[in-house]
Every structure is written in structure tokens, then in C-alpha cells.
Amino acid sequence: MTAKPTGHYVLKADGLYLQFDRLFHAPIEDVWFSLTNPNAMKAWIGTYTGRPSTGGVRFQMTAEDGAEAEWQNVSILECERPYRFTADSGSGPEGIRVFCHLIEGGGMTTLTLGQRMNDAAEAESMGPGWDYYLDRLIAARAGAELPVWDTYYPVFAPHYRELTVPSTAKA
Template sequence: MIAKPTGHYALKPDGLYLQFDRLFHAPIVDVWFSLTNPTAMQSWIGTYTGSPATGGVRFIMSAEPDAEWENVSILECTPPYRFTADAGSGDNAWRVFCHLVEGGGLTTLTLGQRLNRAADAPSIGPGWDYYLDRLSAARRGMALPEWDHYYPAFSEHYRSLNVPDAARR
């Protein structure tokens, strides 16, 4: 697999997001499982402890050498179509959403992370490209991609994205 940057800006009512799309040849419930089951998540991003039904879990990213457990608030969860969550606190807080749509035997995943400022995109974008490519590789039983192919190589793509005018205000 040849990695390439895929993120783009999306302006939503609650802010500017960096958004990514991936297409899977799988039923929506299968992709949902990969995104929400703590054991399945270990193969590509991390894991969590606790019960999502309570509205909160503790999450850790597995490919980050200095990762720490973070509190995650689940703001919305509509299986197998969407979830929105807030992770971390203070200056390190971040919001992420996942939306899934199935049609014609394919499932489209749209993932977005709200940005505190557009200048964060060159460091955040390569990370999501990396993790989503890890998800694709893990689901196919392929070797996981290497971080060095993503950062800093993809940073220029994210620096060159045009910020929507409404987000500049």
C-alpha cells in the first residue's frame, strides 16, 4: 500500500474539523465492530476500559510510545451509524466523530477531529492518515504501515489546505 494524505477541512456548527473518508468492502456492522470493540481496536489504534453505556470510558492509543490513559466522554452513540466523543482535558482535549454509511456491499467511514486551530492540521492530519491506514491493513490481515512514511512527509499537504473563509473569523 502506498500511503497518501487524504484529510480535508469540514466546517461544522461546532467548529473546524479535519475530516477523512475510507471505503471498506464489508457490512456496516463489521466496520462498526472494528471501531468500537476494545479487542478489535487493539490491532489498529488502542483500547479502552469501562462500559460505553455509562457515557464514559478510559482510552489508550497503542502505537504512541508515551501514551497515557485518557478519559473519554461519549457524547453520541447510534450503533452502527455514528458516535461522537471528547477525549482528554484542557489544552489537550479533542473531539472526534465517526459516521458510517452502507450501500452496495460497501461501507464508508467518515472520521473527523475538531481542530482548536487550523495550524494544528500538519501534526494531526498525518496521525489520522496513519491510524486509518492501520485500520485498513488490520482488517485485511496485512502488515501495519510505519509511522515514518506519514510524518513529517504528509505535513506539507495539511499546511497547504485552504481553510474555509468562515473558519478564519
């Protein structure tokens, strides 16, 4: 797989999102499992403890810092298995909102992931990060070698720095 920057902006009712799409040759339930099962998540991003049905979990992003990574409180705002979830991590200006939407058709599943941007300047670092993690997800599911961070950052930063913020489009 040749890595390339894929994120784009989408303006939604609650703010500006940096959004990414990936296509999987797999049933929707299988992709959902990779996104929501704490053991499956270990292969590409991290893990969590707790029960999402309670509306909150503790998430650890182990792909970067391993077992030393900090645990974060995450609020599950929406969860409609196997189609979508929305979650918040942190609060105030430092808080992060992420959503995942899945659609299945023709034996394939499309994942759309978005992160709300508090400041468009954040895209320069967030964009390469999400491209990296989503490509790790693809590699982990295929049993392939995981991508290397240096392929993504700072190489992709100019793409995200130059993105144009939509002014009238609503999604």
C-alpha cells in the same frame, strides 16, 4: 497500498474539523466492530476499559507507546450503533473531539472520521496521524503488514500545512 494524505477541512456548527474518508468492502456492523470493540481496536490504535453505555470510558492509545501509553478519560457524547459516535478526550483548549460516521451501500461501508481543530496549525501533525491510523485500520482488517509511521510524518506535513480553511461552507 500507497500512502497519501487524504484529509480535508469541513466547517461545522461547532467548529473546524479535519475530516477523512475510507471505504471498506464490508458490512457496516463489521466496520463498527473494528471501531468500537476494545479487542479489535488493539490491532490498529489502542483499547479502552469501561462501558460506553455509561457515557465514559478510559482509552489507551497503545499503537504509539505500547503498554506505557497514558490512559485518557473519554466522554461519549453521541452513540447511534452502527452509524455514528462522537467522543471528547480531555478538556479546555487541549481537549479533542472526534466523530465517526458510517454509511453502508452496495455491499460497502464508508467511514468518515473527523477531529475538531482548536487551531488549524495542528493539522500539520494531526493530519498525518489520522492518515496513518486509518491506514493501520485497513491493514489490520485485511491481515496485511501495518504501515510505517515514517511514511506519513513528516512527509505529509506540507499537504496539511497548505490546506485552505473554508470560509462559508457549512456541513
